Amino acid sequence: MNQKLTYEQTIAGKLEILPLPDMEAAIWKRIEFQLDIDMPSEGDVDATQPPRLPKPGPLMLGAISIVFLTALLVYSILTKEQTTTKKITHPTTAPFIVPKKEDPDPPPFGKKVQQPSQSMKTGITPTLRQLDSNSYAQPTIIPPDSNALIKDRGDVIIIPPAAAKKDSEPNIKKKKGVSGLTDEDYRIEPRKKDSLP
Amino acid sequence: MQAVEQDINQLIEGCLANDRKAQHGLYHQFYGFAMKIALRYSRDEHDAADILSQAFIKVFKSIRTFDPSKGSFHAWLKRIVVNEGLDHIKGRYRFSENVELETVAEPTINNSVLEEMGAEEIMEIIKKLPPATHAVFVLYAVEGYNHREIAHQLGISEGTSKWHLSEARKTLQKQIQYLRTG
Numbered sequence: 001m002n003q004k005l006t007y008e009q010t011i012a013g014k015l016e017i018l019p020l021p022d023m024e025a026a027i028w029k030r031i032e033f034q035l036d037i038d039m040p041s042e043g044d045v046d047a048t049q050p051p052r053l054p055k056p057g058p059l060m061l062g063a064i065s066i067v068f069l070t071a072l073l074v075y076s077i078l079t080k081e082q083t084t085t086k087k088i089t090h091p092t093t094a095p096f097i098v099p100k101k102e103d104p105d106p107p108p109f110g111k112k113v114q115q116p117s118q119s120m121k122t123g124i125t126p127t128l129r130q131l132d133s134n135s136y137a138q139p140t141i142i143p144p145d146s147n148a149l150i151k152d153r154g155d156v157i158i159i160p161p162a163a164a165k166k167d168s169e170p171n172i173k174k175k176k177g178v179s180g181l182t183d184e185d186y187r188i189e190p191r192k193k194d195s196l197p
Numbered sequence: 198m199q200a201v202e203q204d205i206n207q208l209i210e211g212c213l214a215n216d217r218k219a220q221h222g223l224y225h226q227f228y229g230f231a232m233k234i235a236l237r238y239s240r241d242e243h244d245a246a247d248i249l250s251q252a253f254i255k256v257f258k259s260i261r262t263f264d265p266s267k268g269s270f271h272a273w274l275k276r277i278v279v280n281e282g283l284d285h286i287k288g289r290y291r292f293s294e295n296v297e298l299e300t301v302a303e304p305t306i307n308n309s310v311l312e313e314m315g316a317e318e319i320m321e322i323i324k325k326l327p328p329a330t331h332a333v334f335v336l337y338a339v340e341g342y343n344h345r346e347i348a349h350q351l352g353i354s355e356g357t358s359k360w361h362l363s364e365a366r367k368t369l370q371k372q373i374q375y376l377r378t379g
Binding site for chain 1: 316
């Protein structure tokens with residue numbers, strides 16, 4: 001078992017003179033292709049590969065930096081503008097609507113200039129219709145008892161209630177309780193025993 | 198002979214520098230030598246081409262590990278090609294450990310019949326062996342490894358290696374008799 005037999009030596013000798021297949025060039029192409037992927041040589045430029053971009057020099061880096069900074073600046077300005085617009089157009093509470101101060105000819109006191117709209121008469125606020133998540137229909141919210149006059153949307157400005165209160169309303173203290181009632185009316189007195197049946 | 202060795206050394210130097218021309222030169226120089234080894238472990242030429250291409254890629258990638266003081270380049274290349282051939286066989290066949298053999302009566306094959314046969318004809322018979330038996334027979338009868346070395350190479354026991362060799366001899370005897378009588 002552990003010795004090479006005579007016929008095995010004959011087989012080994014015969015296999016040494018085995019004719020070779022003519023595949024030398026084809027196999028080399030496969031090897032070369034794999035080598036180009038795994039360990040590309042310095043001098044080789046593969047035609048199948050796309051041309052490499054030149055390495056970015058100092059000028060290229062400067063230009064890229066300028067473009068990036070400009071884009072950042074534009075973005076920050078736009079973001080700031082959007083934030084300001086949002087603050088104006090989306091008050092958190094119902095706004096007061098007052099005529100513009102610079103109105104050249106304010107209407108005389110007590111004189112009706114314009115009839116309030118139907119919604120004002122009935123006290124029904126208009127229904128808001130939201131078109132999409134980014135755009136809002138700006139509602140005109142007017143309290144039913146408002147005496148404010150609406151001439152035109154262009155002639156009015158919207159002031160937040162807090163600001164409007166400071167400018168237009170005097171600081172009047174409201175009376176507490178119901179008029180006509182005194183503290184005596186609230187006094188509870190026990191009934192007299194004599195009065196019981 | 199010395200000039201050839203010098204050429205090989207120069208080509209190896211070029212391969213160390215990843216010079217494609219030197220790599221092609223070394224491949225061209227050893228194509229016949231390596232292809233003969235690859236053919237012994239393959240079923241056809243395409244298998245042999247796969248073994249050879251993978252073996253040479255390994256040669257070029259690991260050329261730095263070649264140490265001339267430990268052996269010739271031929272021996273180093275042969276080991277790589279044989280290992281690649283065995284990996285190829287392992288890829289399509291799982292070596293079984295269920296068979297063991299200690300002693301067996303050796304079949305007799307008429308050597309004169311083999312002498313009359315051509316190399317290709319003999320190779321065709323060897324290719325008909327099961328992959329594991331094929332590998333063990335080539336490693337033992339052609340490459341000259343012993344059972345301990347084969348067992349180590351294939352990850353099997355020595356008894357299993359002996360069993361495969363015995364099976365190869367029986368099958369070859371039957372095949373050669375069939376060819377001659379038929």
